[in-house]
Amino acid sequence: xxxxxxxxxxxxxxxxxxxxxxxxxxxxxxxxxxxxxxxxxxxxxxxxxxxxxxxxxxxxxxxxxxxxxxxxxxxxxxxxxxxxxxxxxxxxxxxxxxxxxxxxxxxxxxxxxxxxxxxxxxxxxxxxxxxxxxxxxxxxxxxxxxxxxxxxxxxxxxxxxxxxxxxxxxxxxxxxxxxxxxxxxxxxxxxxxxxxxxxxxxxxxxxxxxxxxxxxxxxxxxxxxxxxxxxxxxxxxxxxxxxxxxxxxxxxxxxxxxxxxxxxxxxxxxxxxxxxxxxxxxxxxxxxxxxxxxxxxxxxxxxxxxxxxxxxxxxxxxxxxxxxxxxxxxxxxxxxxxxxxxxxxxxxxxxxxxxxxxxxxxxxxxxxxxxxxxxxxxxxxxxxxxxxxxxxxxxxx
Amino acid sequence: xxxxxxxxxxxxxxxxxxxxxxxxxxxxxxxxxxxxxxxxxxxxxxxxxxxxxxxxxxxxxxxxxxxxxxxxxxxxxxxxxxxxxxxxxxxxxxxxxxxxxxxxxxxxxxxxxxxxxxxxxxxxxxxxxxxxxxxxxxxxxxxxxxxxxxxxxxxxxxxxxxxxxxxxxxxxxxxxxxxxxxxxxxxxxxxxxxxxxxxxxxxxxxxxxxxxxxxxxxxxxxxxxxxxxxxxxxxxxxxxxxxxxxxxxxxxxxxxxxxxxxxxxxxxxxxxxxxxxxxxxxxxxxxxxxxxxxxxxxxxxxxxxxxxxxxxxxxxxxxxxxxxxxxxxxxxxxxxxxxxxxxxxxxxxxxxxxxxxxxxxxxxxxxxxxxxxxxxxxxxxxxxxxxxxxxxxxxxxxxxxxxxxxxxxxxxxxxxxxxxxxxxxxxxxxxxxxxxxxxxxxxxxxxxxxxxxxxxxxxxxxxxxxxxxxxxxxxxxxxxxxxxxxxxxxxxxxxxxxxxxxxxxxxxxxxxxxxxxxxxxxxxxxxxxxxxxxxxxxxxxxxxxxxxxxxxxxxxxxxxxxxxxx
Numbered sequence: 001x002x003x004x005x006x007x008x009x010x011x012x013x014x015x016x017x018x019x020x021x022x023x024x025x026x027x028x029x030x031x032x033x034x035x036x037x038x039x040x041x042x043x044x045x046x047x048x049x050x051x052x053x054x055x056x057x058x059x060x061x062x063x064x065x066x067x068x069x070x071x072x073x074x075x076x077x078x079x080x081x082x083x084x085x086x087x088x089x090x091x092x093x094x095x096x097x098x099x100x101x102x103x104x105x106x107x108x109x110x111x112x113x114x115x116x117x118x119x120x121x122x123x124x125x126x127x128x129x130x131x132x133x134x135x136x137x138x139x140x141x142x143x144x145x146x147x148x149x150x151x152x153x154x155x156x157x158x159x160x161x162x163x164x165x166x167x168x169x170x171x172x173x174x175x176x177x178x179x180x181x182x183x184x185x186x187x188x189x190x191x192x193x194x195x196x197x198x199x200x201x202x203x204x205x206x207x208x209x210x211x212x213x214x215x216x217x218x219x220x221x222x223x224x225x226x227x228x229x230x231x232x233x234x235x236x237x238x239x240x241x242x243x244x245x246x247x248x249x250x251x252x253x254x255x256x257x258x259x260x261x262x263x264x265x266x267x268x269x270x271x272x273x274x275x276x277x278x279x280x281x282x283x284x285x286x287x288x289x290x291x292x293x294x295x296x297x298x299x300x301x302x303x304x305x306x307x308x309x310x311x312x313x314x315x316x317x318x319x320x321x322x323x324x325x326x327x328x329x330x331x332x333x334x335x336x337x338x339x340x341x342x343x344x345x346x347x348x349x350x351x352x353x354x355x356x357x358x359x360x361x362x363x364x365x366x367x368x369x370x371x372x373x374x375x376x377x378x379x380x381x382x383x384x385x386x387x388x389x390x391x392x393x394x395x396x397x
Numbered sequence: 398x399x400x401x402x403x404x405x406x407x408x409x410x411x412x413x414x415x416x417x418x419x420x421x422x423x424x425x426x427x428x429x430x431x432x433x434x435x436x437x438x439x440x441x442x443x444x445x446x447x448x449x450x451x452x453x454x455x456x457x458x459x460x461x462x463x464x465x466x467x468x469x470x471x472x473x474x475x476x477x478x479x480x481x482x483x484x485x486x487x488x489x490x491x492x493x494x495x496x497x498x499x500x501x502x503x504x505x506x507x508x509x510x511x512x513x514x515x516x517x518x519x520x521x522x523x524x525x526x527x528x529x530x531x532x533x534x535x536x537x538x539x540x541x542x543x544x545x546x547x548x549x550x551x552x553x554x555x556x557x558x559x560x561x562x563x564x565x566x567x568x569x570x571x572x573x574x575x576x577x578x579x580x581x582x583x584x585x586x587x588x589x590x591x592x593x594x595x596x597x598x599x600x601x602x603x604x605x606x607x608x609x610x611x612x613x614x615x616x617x618x619x620x621x622x623x624x625x626x627x628x629x630x631x632x633x634x635x636x637x638x639x640x641x642x643x644x645x646x647x648x649x650x651x652x653x654x655x656x657x658x659x660x661x662x663x664x665x666x667x668x669x670x671x672x673x674x675x676x677x678x679x680x681x682x683x684x685x686x687x688x689x690x691x692x693x694x695x696x697x698x699x700x701x702x703x704x705x706x707x708x709x710x711x712x713x714x715x716x717x718x719x720x721x722x723x724x725x726x727x728x729x730x731x732x733x734x735x736x737x738x739x740x741x742x743x744x745x746x747x748x749x750x751x752x753x754x755x756x757x758x759x760x761x762x763x764x765x766x767x768x769x770x771x772x773x774x775x776x777x778x779x780x781x782x783x784x785x786x787x788x789x790x791x792x793x794x795x796x797x798x799x800x801x802x803x804x805x806x807x808x809x810x811x812x813x814x815x816x817x818x819x820x821x822x823x824x825x826x827x828x829x830x831x832x833x834x835x836x837x838x839x840x841x842x843x844x845x846x847x848x849x850x851x852x853x854x855x856x857x858x859x860x861x862x863x864x865x866x867x868x869x870x871x872x873x874x875x876x877x878x879x880x881x882x883x884x885x886x887x888x889x890x891x892x893x894x895x896x897x898x899x900x901x902x903x904x905x906x907x908x909x910x911x912x913x914x915x916x917x918x919x920x921x922x923x924x925x926x927x928x929x930x931x932x933x934x935x936x937x938x939x940x941x942x943x944x945x946x947x948x949x950x951x952x953x954x955x956x957x958x959x960x961x962x963x
Contacts, residue, residue, distance in 0.1 A: 017749035017801060020742035021423040023469045023535030027511060036443065036490070039414035047421070048414050057414075066414075079534070082745045083682070309517075 004052055004059060010092040015084050016050035019043065025076035025086060030317045030335045031069050031324075040069060042076040042086050049093065064102035067093050069331065072197060072322030073281040078313060094199030103198065106326040111198045114207070118189035119155045125186040131157070131164035132185070139171060139183060147182040149174070149255075150220040152211070154227035155190050156356035162363065163356050166226050169383035173256065176386050177264035181224075187214045191230035192237065197323045201237065208238035215247075216240075222248040224255040226379065227356050228283040229321070251283050252354050252379045253293040260299055266387040270302030275381070276348035277305055278339065278362075279315035280355030293354060293378050300385045305352075308342045316342065318353075320361035336365035343373060350374040352381050400440055400484065403452045408443040408490070415441050419485045423742070424473040425750050425801045427808035432880035433946045434478065434833070434867070438465070438485040445490045447565075447573065447588055447629050454571040454627070454864075457484060463866050466623040468509065468540025471532040473753040474832025476544055476622040480867040480943075481875050488539055491629060494518055496580050503562050505580050505632040508539025525638040525701075527554035531741050531784070539628040544830055545620035547757075547784045547792045549738055552662070552670040552698065555787050558619050560634045565592060566618045566626035569859035574599050576615040579632050602857060608850050616847065617854055622832055624865045625854060641668075642707045643735035645697040645726040646718040647689050651764040653721045654694045658785060659760060660717045661698075665710045666787070668701035671738060674767060674781035677796075680744040683733070689724055696723075697734035741794065744780045750801040754814040755794045755829035756821030763791060766824050770795055773820065774813060792829050793821075809961060812954035815947070836871045837944045871944045884938030885931040892930020893923065 007013040025042035026032050032041030039048065045066055051057035067090060076086040097103060103111070113122045131153070132139050151174065153167040174181045192207030212234075215223060225231050231249045234241045241247060250258070259265050275297060283289040290312050297305040310316060319325070319335025340362060343351050351362060354377060362375040401409045410416070420437045444450040457464045463483030470477055479485070488509040496505035499522070506515055512526070512533035519525055528550040530541045541548070545558050554560060563577030565588075572595035573588055583589075618626040644667075648654040654672055661667060673695040678684055684691040700707045718725045726734075737743070745751050758766050767781060770793075778798040785791045795817050801807045818828040818835055828835040831842050840848045855862075855870055866872050876884070900908035 014749050017425075018746050020745045020751070021421065021470065022532065022742055023471050027469070027513075027535050037410055037415050037441075038418040039410075039412065044414065044418040047418055051417065081740045081742045083743075 004055065006059070006096050007049070007053065007092065010095070012089055012092055013053070015089050016046045016053060018082050018084055019046045020082050021047075022081045024079040024081055028075045028079055028314075030071055030073065030075075030319060030338070031331070033338070034331060034334050035069070040066060045070075046084075046086075046089075059096075059100065059102075061102055064097045065104060067097060068104050068107060068323065068327045070322055071281070071317045071319060071324050071335070073317035074285040075281065075314075075317065078285045091196055091199060091201075094197070095201060096199070098199040104327050107198045107323050110194050110323060110326055111200060114190045114192070114194050115203065118207075119159060120190060120194050121155065121159055123159050125189070128158045128186050128188055130159070130161070131167045133164075135168055135171060138175060142171075142181060142183045143185045144187065144214070144218065145182045146218045147180045148220065149179050149181040149222045149224060150215050150218065151181055151183055151224050152188065152191075152215075152226075152230060154225060154230050154356065156360065157226045158188065160356070160360070163359060163377075166356065166359075166377040166379050169377070169379040170224070170226065170252065172383040173259070173265070173379065173386070176389075177259045177262075179259070179264075182218050182220065184211065184214055191227075191233050193229040193233040194323065196233060196237065204233060204237040205239055208234050209240065212238065212240050212247075221246065222250060222255070224250050224252060226252055226354075226377070228280050228287055228289070228354065229357070232282050232286050251287060251289045251292070252377070253283075253296055254289050256296050256378065256382055257292040260296065265382070267300045267385045268387040270300060270385055273303045273350060274348045275303060275305055275350040275352045275376075276308050276343055276346050277311070277378075278308065278318070278343075278351050278353040278358060279312055280353055280358050281315060281317050281321060283354060284313055284315050289354075293352070296378060296382060297352065300381070303381070303385065306346045306348050308346055310342075318355075318358040318361040319365075320357040325357070325361065332361065333364050333368055336361035337369050340365045340369060340371050340373070344371060348373070350376060352376050352378050354378045398456065400442060400453070400456065403456055404442045404444045404449045408445060410441045411439070416485075419467060419470070419487060420479050422470045422472050422475065422478055423751075424475070424753060427801070427811050428804065429808045429811065429950075432877040433874040433943060433950075434475075434480045435482040435875040436479070436877075437482060438479045439482045441485045441487060443487045443490045447491075447567070450486065450488075450491075450627065450629065451567050451571055451573060453484070453486065454567055454569070457863055458569075458571065458861075461861060461863065463863050464627075465865050466539070466543070466627045468537030468543075469511065469535045471536040472540065472544055472830070472832065474544070474830040475834050476830075476832035476865075476868055477540070478833065480833065480872070483863075486627060488627070488629070489537060491539075492537075495585070495630065496582055496632075497522070497635075498580065499524065499635075501580060502635050503578075503580050503632050504635050505630060506538055507630055508542075508628045509537050512536055512538060512541070519635055520638055523638050524635045526550065527560050527634055527636050528557045530557070531738055534739055538631050538633070542619050542631050543621070543623045543628055544832065546830060547786050549669050549784075550701075551784055551786045553666055553668045553701070553787055558616075561615065561619055562632040562634060564615060564618055564628055564632070565630035566628045568595070568599065568626045569864040572598055573629075574626070576618065577632070579630055581630075603854075606853060606857065608854070617851070621851060622865055622868045624869045625851070625858060627864070636701075639702050640704050640707050641699055641701050642711060643697070643699040643731040644711060644714055645695060645731040645734045646714070646723045647693040647695050647726060648721070648723045649693065651694055651767050653723055654696050655760060655763050657717050657721045657723055658696055661696075661714055662760075662785065662787070664713050664717070665700070667698045667710070669738070670696065670698040670785040671734075672696050672763075672783055672785070672791070676771070677744065677780040677782045680747050680780050681737075682743075682746070687730075689726060690730070695734065697731070697738075699735055741782060741796075744796060744798070747778060747780070748798040748800060750799050750807065752797040752799055752811065752814050753794070754797060754817035755792055756817055756826045757790050757829050758793050758821060758824055758826035760785060760789055760791045762824050762826070763793070766793060766820070766826075769820065769824075770817065773816060777810070777813060790826070793826070794829070805961075809954050809958040812951045812958060815951045816955070831869050833868050833943070834947075836867070836869055837947060839869050839871075867943050871942050873939070874941050874943050874946050876938050876941075880938055881935055884934035886934070888934020888937070889927045889931035892933070893927040895930075896923065896926045
């Protein structure tokens with residue numbers, strides 16, 4: 001075999017050599033924890049890449065499959081001693097895999113779907129209106145209305161029936177707080193995140209631009225997301241977001257916290273609910289949205305948060321990120337089961353999170369494990385705890 | 398029977414990638430190293446319980462297969478890499494916490510648990526460990542106990558081996574033994590009978606050989622890199638997690654730093670003291686533009702004591718630092734250095750490859766050793782740091798930064814690691830660790846008598862040298878194709894030359910005449926003699942021990958490096 005410098009064009013050729021083999025990444029990797037062989041952990045995979053660079057290993061299907069067995073959960077990047085941005089590294093390796101036509105079929109399907117239908121599930125733009133069912137009266141004046149705040153539910157929330165309530169809850173909160181908001185409805189397209197996970201960097205900016213064009217034409221200053229990955233993708237890949245700083249991209253909890261600070265939300269006493277907040281990987285390790293959800297939960301009377309181990313920056317992945325849920329759904333589900341096991345050792349009866357993928361992963365794991373617990377988005381918890389207007393829940397002090 | 402039948406099919410791997418990955422530690426070895434040790438294990442196993450591990454040992458004995466125990470491969474001295482291929486025993490699946498008793502101040506764990514997991518368990522209960530390694534985030538308890546050394550906490554509590562109350566191990570003959578005090582819950586102790594039998598057998602053997610004090614018994618397994626037994630359980634001391642106060646001081650010179658450090662050690666007895674030399678701090682990216690720290694000598698450490706004691710001690714440290722014209726850094730910086738204690742490899746990005754070298758040296762010699770090292774390695778990029786112990790010694794870690802992609806230069810530069818070990822001798826120090834690469838210094842490291850005892854026991858317990866072969870005690874090399882070819886070539890040429898010119902040079906006339914006669918002066922004879930020489934060359938290479946190979950190779954590398962390396 002000959003030497004291959006396939007990383008040079010991405011400027012990543014030094015990284016496999018920079019790896020100190022300290023093993024920090026491997027011990028936090030959800031894939032390694034499940035498959036337990038080093039060659040599936042980040043340290044092992046880096047060494048395989050090194051052996052390919054040196055002409056000793058083969059860049060084949062087996063390697064491609066290993067690289068796609070990864071949640072891109074940012075945990076290895078977070079703990080790396082020598083500061084290797086491993087997630088970025090796996091993404092460029094995936095880009096090379098795509099170029100060489102070695103993509104796993106399910107990942108290729110997602111890629112094709114995003115390109116041709118604008119979403120991850122081969123649906124269509126009209127389907128993005130389905131979540132508005134039953135609240136047509138409330139939202140009809142909001143669609144493409146010029147406003148300061150835009151709500152971007154993202155593909156999962158807009159298109160998957162079990163997550164529609166997340167979007168409806170956000171609308172309820174915005175209505176309650178009398179926020180001047182707008183919805184992109186069928187003009188919304190995928191944020192482009194799955195393209196990055198599948199190694200297609202060329203088209204991400206285009207996807208982001210499509211959305212941004214609509215958003216900017218409405219005079220929006222703040223975009224609220226139900227999915228942290230959308231924010232990460234725009235921050236990393238959208239030329240506009242990188243160059244202009246006048247658009248605030250907020251997670252649901254960051255936005256709700258802002259409303260609370262402005263005293264625009266009031267809560268009703270809840271009947272002693274113990275919850276545990278599962279930090280989604282991206283919001284905790286990339287967006288640093290760690291304290292906001294906890295402060296929101298603390299603000300709701302009668303709701304108590306207990307911490308899981310590990311949590312916050314050290315949170316464990318739910319298993320659904322980075323296309324693993326389509327490439328190896330069984331492995332993905334096993335990882336989610338492990339995280340649910342962390343919940344079962346706390347007194348919590350409910351898991352609250354702020355990422356639609358985590359909710360989907362946990363719902364599936366609940367089914368496979370038989371654990372009885374409620375899985376909720378922070379938006380849903382807030383929306384159902386709001387003090388009814390008739391009981392003085394208006395915005396006046 | 399196959400290995401999968403013994404440890405479970407899911408716990409065995411023979412794939413190329415897995416074998417490659419488990420066959421290395423944190424050091425990138427030059428290709429030349431694989432001319433004296435084998436590059437890969439044949440089989441990787443992850444036993445999940447002691448009985449299956451015991452069966453694996455018996456299987457290895459029956460089939461004459463080398464066994465190498467491995468934690469998470471976070472050391473750099475080759476203690477867990479293959480020397481004669483064989484089976485890698487990854488103990489990381491044995492990772493349970495078995496027993497904790499706050500009154501006895503002890504915790505018993507399986508060998509494969511990481512120090513990080515054990516620390517987070519203890520800290521939740523208000524306890525911590527007297528000593529843990531700087532690689533605690535990934536290193537296993539078994540790995541550090543098997544290799545020994547200084548760590549976080551050694552400044553107050555000394556070597557890790559002093560913190561071990563007892564161990565359970567599987568001897569090279571498959572017997573389970575418990576040495577020292579291994580605390581376990583009696584109702585969960587399924588191996589008690591087996592272990593008692595094994596321990597009695599070992600005691601008898603030791604007394605027969607005149608070696609049998611309990612202290613010597615536990616020294617057998619701890620600090621000997623798994624050459625005399627695979628550690629399966631460890632009982633460690635614990636200490637109350639009192640108030641932790643990190644501190645950091647910066648100095649203009651190493652002399653000032655050592656002066657203050659010795660006074661702090663005498664007056665305060667801190668939990669941890671570490672020094673970072675100027676060439677280390679100048680490479681820490683996060684220190685960029687910090688006037689008081691970048692390129693300065695930093696002494697960082699921590700106090701772990703009662704609030705009142707800490708208040709007094711920090712004042713003492715402040716006073717001592719000011720007297721020596723040092724600067725006591727603020728709390729933020731102190732906490733930064735405290736968290737950095739677990740990431741000494743940060744500077745690797747400047748390499749991108751790293752050749753580690755480390756020695757144990759007397760504290761007062763530090764400035765001189767530092768100058769000498771800087772001088773010896775002036776053509777290399779180095780970063781130096783170390784940890785201070787409570788016995789007046791300090792570890793002196795030299796990270797030599799290089800680029801393994803420049804294969805030739807990297808290979809001939811490999812001698813520098815050994816050079817530091819030799820430097821230690823000159824200053825009355827010792828190599829920090831033995832493992833594989835420093836087995837030449839094993840006698841000085843363990844002490845004459847102890848090493849002799851260990852050798853006797855190795856012979857008795859592991860006559861075929863199957864458990865972690867070649868480590869600590871040395872042994873024959875596993876030659877690669879290049880070294881065999883080189884042996885053949887040298888033998889060939891030497892035989893040819895001897896045949897042609899030897900008798901004439903030695904003045905043996907009758908032999909010269911005989912050889913010059915038409916009977917001998919034929920091409921087939923020349924070829925035959927040269928071939929015999931070549932074969933003898935191969936035999937010599939195969940019979941060579943690792944220490945002999947290193948004794949020949951290191952000076953050659955040094956000469957090559959002086960001539961060829963820029």
